[in-house]
Amino acid sequence: MSVDFKVVSHFASDLRDRAAIAGIGATEFSKDSGRSEMRLAVEAVTAALEDAGLEPADVDGYSVFSMDNNPAIEVNRQIGGGDLRFFGRVHYGGGAACATVLQAAMAVATGVANTVVCYRAMNERSMQRFGAGVQDRRPMPTAESAHFGWYAPYGLLTPASWVAMSARRYMHEYGATSEDFGRVSVADRKHAATNPAAWFYQQPISLEDHQRSRWIIDPLRLLDCCQESDGAVAVVVTSAERARDLRQPPAMIRAAAQGASHEQQMMTGFYADRITGLPEMGLVAQQLYATAGLTPDDIQTAIIYDHFTPFVLIQLEEFGFCKKGEAKDFIRDGNIELGGRLPINTHGGQLGEAYIHGMNGINEAVRQVRGTAVNPVKDVEHVVVTAGTGVPTSGLILGRD
Amino acid sequence: MKKSETPLLDQMRQLTGAPVGEPNTARDPVNQAMIRHWCDAVDDRNPVYTDPEFAEKSVHGGIVAPPTMLQAWTMPGLMSREEREARAPRGPSVLRLLDEAGFTSVVATNCTQAYKRYLRPGDLLTVSHSIEAVSDEKKTALGVGHFVTQLTCYRDQNGEEVATMRFRLLKFRPTERSAGAERRGAPKRSRPVPSINHDNRFFWDGVQAGRLLIQRCFCGKLRHPPGPMCPVCRSLEWEAAEACGRGTVYSYVVAHHPPIPPFEYPNLIVLVELEEGVRIVSNLVDIEPEEVEIGMAVRARFDEVEPDRILLQFERAKG
Amino acid sequence: MREPTRTTTLRYHQVAIGDELSDLTLPITATVIVSGAIASRDYQDVHHDRDLAVERGSEDIFMNILTSNGYVGRFVTDWAGPEALIQRVDIRLGAPNYPGDTMVMTGRVKEKSDGIITVELVGKNGLGNHVTGTVDLRLPQ
Numbered sequence: 001m002s003v004d005f006k007v008v009s010h011f012a013s014d015l016r017d018r019a020a021i022a023g024i025g026a027t028e029f030s031k032d033s034g035r036s037e038m039r040l041a042v043e044a045v046t047a048a049l050e051d052a053g054l055e056p057a058d059v060d061g062y063s064v065f066s067m068d069n070n071p072a073i074e075v076n077r078q079i080g081g082g083d084l085r086f087f088g089r090v091h092y093g094g095g096a097a098c099a100t101v102l103q104a105a106m107a108v109a110t111g112v113a114n115t116v117v118c119y120r121a122m123n124e125r126s127m128q129r130f131g132a133g134v135q136d137r138r139p140m141p142t143a144e145s146a147h148f149g150w151y152a153p154y155g156l157l158t159p160a161s162w163v164a165m166s167a168r169r170y171m172h173e174y175g176a177t178s179e180d181f182g183r184v185s186v187a188d189r190k191h192a193a194t195n196p197a198a199w200f201y202q203q204p205i206s207l208e209d210h211q212r213s214r215w216i217i218d219p220l221r222l223l224d225c226c227q228e229s230d231g232a233v234a235v236v237v238t239s240a241e242r243a244r245d246l247r248q249p250p251a252m253i254r255a256a257a258q259g260a261s262h263e264q265q266m267m268t269g270f271y272a273d274r275i276t277g278l279p280e281m282g283l284v285a286q287q288l289y290a291t292a293g294l295t296p297d298d299i300q301t302a303i304i305y306d307h308f309t310p311f312v313l314i315q316l317e318e319f320g321f322c323k324k325g326e327a328k329d330f331i332r333d334g335n336i337e338l339g340g341r342l343p344i345n346t347h348g349g350q351l352g353e354a355y356i357h358g359m360n361g362i363n364e365a366v367r368q369v370r371g372t373a374v375n376p377v378k379d380v381e382h383v384v385v386t387a388g389t390g391v392p393t394s395g396l397i398l399g400r401d
Numbered sequence: 402m403k404k405s406e407t408p409l410l411d412q413m414r415q416l417t418g419a420p421v422g423e424p425n426t427a428r429d430p431v432n433q434a435m436i437r438h439w440c441d442a443v444d445d446r447n448p449v450y451t452d453p454e455f456a457e458k459s460v461h462g463g464i465v466a467p468p469t470m471l472q473a474w475t476m477p478g479l480m481s482r483e484e485r486e487a488r489a490p491r492g493p494s495v496l497r498l499l500d501e502a503g504f505t506s507v508v509a510t511n512c513t514q515a516y517k518r519y520l521r522p523g524d525l526l527t528v529s530h531s532i533e534a535v536s537d538e539k540k541t542a543l544g545v546g547h548f549v550t551q552l553t554c555y556r557d558q559n560g561e562e563v564a565t566m567r568f569r570l571l572k573f574r575p576t577e578r579s580a581g582a583e584r585r586g587a588p589k590r591s592r593p594v595p596s597i598n599h600d601n602r603f604f605w606d607g608v609q610a611g612r613l614l615i616q617r618c619f620c621g622k623l624r625h626p627p628g629p630m631c632p633v634c635r636s637l638e639w640e641a642a643e644a645c646g647r648g649t650v651y652s653y654v655v656a657h658h659p660p661i662p663p664f665e666y667p668n669l670i671v672l673v674e675l676e677e678g679v680r681i682v683s684n685l686v687d688i689e690p691e692e693v694e695i696g697m698a699v700r701a702r703f704d705e706v707e708p709d710r711i712l713l714q715f716e717r718a719k720g
Numbered sequence: 721m722r723e724p725t726r727t728t729t730l731r732y733h734q735v736a737i738g739d740e741l742s743d744l745t746l747p748i749t750a751t752v753i754v755s756g757a758i759a760s761r762d763y764q765d766v767h768h769d770r771d772l773a774v775e776r777g778s779e780d781i782f783m784n785i786l787t788s789n790g791y792v793g794r795f796v797t798d799w800a801g802p803e804a805l806i807q808r809v810d811i812r813l814g815a816p817n818y819p820g821d822t823m824v825m826t827g828r829v830k831e832k833s834d835g836i837i838t839v840e841l842v843g844k845n846g847l848g849n850h851v852t853g854t855v856d857l858r859l860p861q
Contacts, residue, residue, distance in 0.1 A: 133661055134593075141598035149595025149605075150626050153712055154684045155656055155664040157593070165672055165682075169652040172695045218655035218667075218690070270672050271625070271680050275652070435759075442752075442759035443790040448727065449802045455727070460803045460860070468806045469793035472786050476761035512785055513810040590777055660775035 005296055005320030011283075012290035013257070019105035020243035020250035021398065023052025023236035024363040029199055029354030032126040033230035040232035041070040041121035042078045048234040049079075053247030054115060061086035061113030063104040063237075065096040065120050065357060075119070086113035092266065094307065094388025097358030098396045102256035104237035114238060120359040121232030129228050133157035147266060160225050160308060162267040163390055164217045167310035170276040171219060174325035178219055180332070181309040182210030185223045185351050187337045188306060192348025195374050199227055200352045224309040226350035233359035235366070244401065251369040254294070254382060254399040257287035260392035267390045276325075278311065281386065282318040284395040289320075292397045294382060296320040299397070301368055301377040302342055302384040303361035306349040311389040316342075319384060338375055346375040358387045365398045409502050413495045413535045413547075421494060421551075424529040427475045431466050431524040439470050465519040471555060471564050474520070475528040495532045495549055496572065503708070504546050504572040511569035518563055525558045533567065546573025590662040591707050600629050603641045609711050611703040615679055617642040625679040646701035647718065648675040655690045673699055673715055685715050692717075729801030732859040735837055741799040741827035746791065748783065748845065750819045756787030783817035788843070788851050795825045796839055796855045804857045807836060811853030821845045830854065835861060 025047025027033070027040050049056055056079040062072035066089040076084060086107040090096035097120070104116035124130060134148050134157050156162065170176060189205045192198035205223060213222040243250035261279040263272040272279075289295060296319060304312050313327035321342055322330035335341040347353045347364035354360055365383040367373040385396040429435070433451075440450050448455035449465055456464045466474075477488070520526070536548040553566040597605050604627060607614035616624045618631035618639050630637055656668040671685040671693070685693060686704070698718035706712045746752070750770075757767035762784045765772040773781045792811060797804055817823055827841035836858050843851040 132659060139594055139596035141596055143598075143600075145596035146598050146601055147626075148593070149597070149601070151682055152593035153595055154670050154682060155592075155661065155668045156654070156670045156682055157661055158656075158659070161654055161656055161670070164654040165652050165670070168654060169672075169695070172652070215655070215657040215667075217657060222658075268682075270652070270682065439759040439790065442755040443787065443794050445790065445794040445797075447794070447797050447802045455802070460805070467790065467793055469789040469809060470760070470786075472789075473760040473762075478761050479763040509785060509813050511810070511812050512789065513808070514789070515808045516806060519805070660771060662775055662777045666775075 007289040007295060008286050009290050011287045012293075013255070013287065015102075015105055015109060015256055016254055016291050016293070017240055017252050018109035019237055019253045020240045020401070021101065021235050021253065021362070021366050022238045022243040022246045022248060022250055023048040023050070023054065024234070024366050025049070025051055026197075026233045026356075026360065026363055027231050029197065029229050029231040029356070029360070030125075031199075031228075031230060033123055037121045037123050037127070037232075038070050038074065038078065040123070040230070041068075041075050041119055041234075044121060044232035044234040045075060045117055045119050046079055048117065048119075048236045051248060052236045052238075054236060056080045057082045058115045059117050060084055061104065061107050061116035063088045063090070063100040063107070063116055063118045065089065065093075065100065066091040067093055067096070067357070068120055068122070070119075070121055086116060090394075092388070092392040094305065094357040095391035095393040097305070097362065097387035097394065098256060098385055099258045099387065099394035101235065101237060101253065101362065101396055102258060102394055105253045105256050108237060108239045114242070116237045117234060118237065118359070119232060119234035120357045122356070123230045124355065125228040125230050127230075130159055131225070131228055133161075144266075147268075151268060158217070159267060160220050161217045163308040163311060164220045165268075165270060166275050166390070167308070168219050170310060170314065173276050174328065176310075176313060176328045178221065179207060179211065180313065180328040181220075181224050182207050183331045184306060184309040184312045184336070185210050187331070188345050188349040188351040190337060191343075191346050191375050192352025195348050195353060197374075198348040198353040199229065200348060220308060220310070223351075226307045226355045229354040229356060231354050231356050231360075233356045233363055235359070235362055240401075249370050250401050251366040251398045252401050254397040255288040255291035256394070256396050257284045257291065258392070258394045259283035259287070264392055266392075269390060276314070278314050278318050278389055278393075280393050281315055281389060281395070284386070284393055285319045288384070288395050288397045292382070292399070294397065299342065299382050299384050300380045301346060302344050303347075303349075303365050303386065304344045304384075305358050305361070305386045305389050305393075306345060306351050307355070307388065309351070312344070315386055315389060319386075338377070343375075343377050346373055346377060361385055362396065365396070369398050369400055407538075409498065410535065410537065412493075413498055413532075416493060416495050416498075417532045417535060419531060421530040421532060422489075424527050425475060426527045427525055428478065429474075431474060431520045431522050431526070433464060433522055435473065436464070436466050436470070436522075439467060439473065461519060463521060465521055468516045468519060468564075469514065471514055471516070471520075471566065474526045475555070495535055499547060499549070499572040503574050506544070506546075506573050507570055508543065508573070509568065509570045510548070511567070513567045514564060516564045517561075520563065524563070526563070527556045529554050529556075541571060541573060543571065544573040546571050591710070592663060592712070601627055603627075607641065607643075608703065608713050611711065613644040613646050613701050613713060614641040615644050615675070615677060616640075623677055623679050625681055642677075644675050644677050644701070646675075648673040648699055648701075648715070650685070650693060650695050650697045650699055651680055652695060653685065653693050669693065671699070671715060681713075683713050683715050685717075687716050726798070726801050729803040730799075730859055732832075732835055732837070732861050735829055735832065735859065737829050737832055739829040741795065741839065741841070744791070744795045744798065744825040746823045746825070748817045748819055748821045748823055750781060753781050753783050753787070753817065753819060756790060757784045760784065760786035760790070762786055778816070780818045780820075783850075785813060788813070788817070791823075791825065791843065792841065792851065792853070792855060795827065795841065796857060799827075800857055800859065804859055807856040807858055809853065809855050811851050813851060814849040815845055815847035817845055817850050818847075821847070823850055835859065
């Protein structure tokens, strides 16, 4: 695969291989967990610590989503954690996923903390569905509230609707079709079908199923939209040296980065000269490759954030796996399925496994590096992971020690 | 005239007692099949409704219909909205007057049925309606409103009155606190309102006055959505420039799900590139979704989407 | 399925003010709501189409008033017997009956005169009182 993709070296940071993911944990994924978000959080966090072979008292830092409803101090008190020296929250929805690991890695690389836990716990399906849209919000004279005022009075109220507006323009400019979007769902569901932890375990779909699924917001069909899920996922980040002494082979954080473009909007990037790209993800990709000293050719598998299928295509382009506008051709050749050039979302993604704001994808990347994934990709050296798209975002490259 | 009376009350009280619409005769006589269906639905095992042998020996001397099934006999059945509207009574009506006066929400509060005799298979009912009473303006937990009592008379094939029904409802102007309760009784909700602050007030004031205003820095840079500072020259000074309203469709979506009141679906939402160069999100109206194309010429208009609420909308440019 | 209803009817002298009716516990399901609406020829979409009911601002489909009347009628004659004659039903409407809820109907004899007894009843669900009111019944002497 050769794409004219130039890595810009001045984007390199000093983070390469300074920290590692030493432990991962998760609850089951469901539509109604039947327990509190706080309980989901402590279950996932203690599972991740157990996986790493660490004690709750070893934890001295947290890095979590600002959207998570469970304060880190509360989680820490519940699990009997230690005194905390670092606690940060990252904003902008699912864009925070890999950024929690970035900030944890920065904390351990600089000695600010030794053991930092990142988690996301939510009863998103049974308690607070994002897909229901931003109805019933009381208008406040704040910037974030005013932002919705440009869309809500017209009925542009849901994440799907915001993505659909960009997707339509992308289809117009590059000739991508609804079927091209559907191929992402088909790949994800194929991978979920062999993952017992996936909600859609043993339920693959065909492209015809996708095309028959109803409109949510034309051009997006039901099967272009990720699930809504209850569940929790946690990871434990510590220094590379310490990780080598722990229970699991470390998943080295070869690179981690955040990105927001100079014209960044929150899901409604409708105003830039071109709206068919995700420049913030391009910025993340540049930093990741530069920091890791890698190119797209060095990546064997990727977890591509898939809340809505069109942005998977655009991310493949931003990461240089194919040229701008050519993702439809890249995925048409089966490249993103197991056995293809770049199998993506081998756990089933958020369309197939569960929607835990991207954190379940980080767990899968760790399993691919360890060689314990249920759908293992052969000879994995490096895995790309991306976070929420259409928003200020983040990404990781994880690799073997 | 009592002091509390208002022109609205006066008008409404002139209409009380008068029939509402024409009397309406049931499509079918009282019959065993519908009785059985009803008894199955509410699991009523009373044998006088369905067991001819038992019924014959009973006080009734034969099958009778459940009295509480009264209304079912004259229900119109399945109709399209158009048919229903075509059959709605014309002319002034108390409910319409209340709607027009802003008492748009409705909740049923009481239903009283009195039966003169049990109905038997073969009875053919004719129903007539009138407004029996309208209350003074009342303050209720749901909001300020009027209680309206409708009187319905059921007559048989001989013109004998067999039953009456009084149906009492509250027509009210919802308060913010009652919004939740209103959701159950009355469907109409308003479109989400924008958050208005120092940076965007000019835009929404402009829309209310029928003008499409775009923020323009004195350096010439147009900005939408607006903000306090010009990203080109850092000026905090700006003016509101009126856009000509012409533009083209840059992108669009057709919303189907989830249905969020009060929007009607499918809902066509467009990203318009204005002739001046900025883009803005709005609805495209008076057009079928299949007819929309990227690049299509559109123009702004200002619709009163709700009472006293003007919203920017776009339509296909003519010519 | 419940047992067949009684075939004998209470006599007027057998009933005293304060007597309690047998409770009726009704699990509210979509089937209960839809079959009641259609049996009463009420095709308003809020009684059978969940998506439209939600679009119109309701939580779900909900029971129509005609069906509530039907349960009130059944509740009193299940207790009093098939030859008790319903003279008048006077109800006040409250919390809607949504699928997944349960309505428990309770009642007692409130008044008694001239061969007619008045039953006072409440149908209560998880949200509050769905229906409260009175029913006048003529019982055999």
